Amino acid sequence: MNTPANTAITEKPVTTIREIGQHEGQSVTIRGWLYNLRESGKLLFPIFRDGSGIIQGVVPKNAVSPEMFESIKNLTQESSVIVTGKVRADKRAPGGYELDVTDAQVLQRVNPDDPYPITPKEHGVDFLMEHRHLWVRSPRQAAVLRIRAEIIKAARDFLDERGFTLTDPPILTPAACEGTTTLFPVDYFDEQAYLTQSGQLYIEATAMALGKVYSFGPTFRAEKSKTRRHLTEFWMVEPEVAYGTLDDLMVLAEEFISFIVARVLERRRPELETIGRDISKLEKIAAPFPRITYDEAVQMLQDAHAKGLIENKFEYGGDFGSPDETYISSQFERPVMVHRYPAAVKAFYMEPDPERPELALCVDVLAPEGYGEIIGGSQRAESYDLLIKRIHEHELPEEAFRWYLDLRKFGSVPHAGFGMGIERAVAWICGLEHVRETIPFARTLHRLYP
RNA sequence: UCCUCAGUAGCUCAAUGGCAGAGCAUCCGGCUGUUAACCGGAGGGUUGUAGGUUCGAGUCCUACCUGAGGAGCCA
Structure with a gap:
């Protein structure tokens, strides 16, 4: 220096x-x-x-x-x-x-006629977000950003040390992974392009080339969601493993999360104390994590409703809503892995359970303390015929998936991967009310500035 | 898209339908150990916008704008 x-x-x-x-x-x-x-x-x-x-x-x-x-x-x-x-x-x-x-x-010297707006007093959310470029100077915000950086480094170190290769997928893409209503369109010369929702399809391709790969980058969803868990621009880390199965994926997910939490506890304890995180809750996070099937989760929800613990009766076959996820995760001190959802409520690219084909070989990891889904993953559909059938069922443009279908024509193998939303992971580990504080400049439904 | 709540000084908030106020911030003064320091004083307002009811509207009604929380959808 x-x-x-x-x-x-x-x-x-x-x-x-x-x-x-x-x-x-x-x-x-x-x-x-x-x-x-x-x-x-x-x-x-x-x-x-x-x-x-x-x-x-x-x-x-x-x-x-x-x-x-x-x-x-x-x-x-x-x-x-x-x-x-x-x-x-x-x-x-x-x-x-x-x-x-x-x-x-x-x-x-800051001109006293135009003083620094963020005084050491209370401020409202709107005011602070409007001054986010200055708010990041606050000790608490700076601590959160340091923990975010540590989480990202830990995620990458974990994967790098286990033989994964970082392969960056494109941000500009020709088609959706899921529905087109949640895509941000951009003009691409004479064509229509979209900002990526997920790098998954592309890392399936690089996994077939390199074996174990991951992507880390921004993703975009034009969902009109106004909740403490949603941003329109968020960062995901997505590992993908050739010859991987759902069971392999669940082991990877629990070791991944345990490693990250242990690393933050080891290296960012002063920052956790600055923001007032209850560290004892994080010290309980260690693999293995509890695993329950979708069926078992539904049973939990229906029992809870019978006891009057939750308001709405859950009907078998649907996807869990936020209050459902909160209830399920509140039953455990560690993240809980819910696997084998009905294929009907999940994405087109998931492999069916051979024992019960109406179920998908997928897993959601729900963070404790009501932080909701931080990881979603699945074993991927392996057969060309099934995949093209699913593309048609979901009314997706077959032409745009031509290259993806090639992966099932040329040496298709079982493979699996998951995506972890960085901001939700940071919000959980930091114990924050809202994901907008987990990223330097949050993009939300009604905020594009600063 | 739907539901709920909120918009008053730079900020955080008060004000039964009856004179628009406090704390912090800013400026001036005081204090040799303060911890969001404290004490005294000053300046600072088209009460989100447009209509309406009323002798009188920050307050009641209508519409709109902006934001927040939630639902749905999702990581």
Whole structure:
């Protein structure tokens, strides 16, 4: 960090607030922003943040020049500043250390006539989302974004270490995986293209080439959903395994999630504490996860209705609604894997259960604490004849799936894969109310700005 | 698409149909250990928009706009 460019500004070692404890008793420089300023007569308490943490500075009037004292006293919230001072351990400081400020170079002072809008007070959702580009500076939001990054790294490390190859599917696609009403259309020269809903069909192709593959990227759904679990643009990680079966997939899913949670607990505990997550709930997350069939889940729901625990009676054959998923997941402390749904309510590309062909070899992983479905996966239809029949049944354009059907003509094998929604996983692991806080700039039904 | 709720100062919110207010933020003043500091003072408003009822509307009625939560659909 101590490059010539930095030493031009100051001769003291440049450090971060996170690592400032290593410099106790020394004079150091930190580069950041004013988070808040308290004063008590001839004593100033400027609080600085630098992206790594927060530290309180102390400036007695008689310790610095009158000009320096005035300069710090006139600092406004979020003014950028390079601060030099001596690191001192102090029991009164929340982070354990304070900085006895000797110098503060103001790069840009925020104009008090147009002050920083996000004050250290309560704000509403609409206001914060309108100022998301500034809201990300808040300690809580910064912690969530660090955990998100850790979850993504953990997901990729897990797959990379197990012999999966990252193969990036296209974002611009000619057709839908599922219904066309949920696609975002874009002009593609003289043709109509759509933003991808899932990389799945493409990674089925690369799985036939490379064996074990995954994709990680943005996906888009034009669903008019206004709930705490929905974004129109969200990120998915999707592994796909040639010669994989539904049973293989469930083992992969539970090990995958367990690895990610363990990694966050290992490396992002301070951030989990910053956001006030109940860590004991995460410490219970370890494979194996409970597995129940769709039939068993339906029985649970009908028993619950009989006992008056849930409002609506669930009819066999339908897909679970949000309240149903919440009830099922609330019965377990670990994620629960629900498998073998009726094929009629699932996507066209799923392999039927050979023992009960009306069921699909699929699995949904429901996160605990009511966070709903974080993973959906299946063994894929293997036979050309079945697949083309399903494409027709779902009234999908056969022409657009010509290449996909080729995969069943040229060495078709059993294969399986799943997709995990990053934002829902982050919301669950962080214990957040809404997925909009799990991504730097959320795209929701009514928000395209900032 | 449907259901519910909300829109008043920069922000968070008050105001029985009867003078539009408080806290925070901003500005001025005070305080040598403050922890969303505190104390005193100042400035700051076309009450989302358009109609209607009424002696009188922030408040009641209608329509619309914007946002939030939920349903459906989904990760």
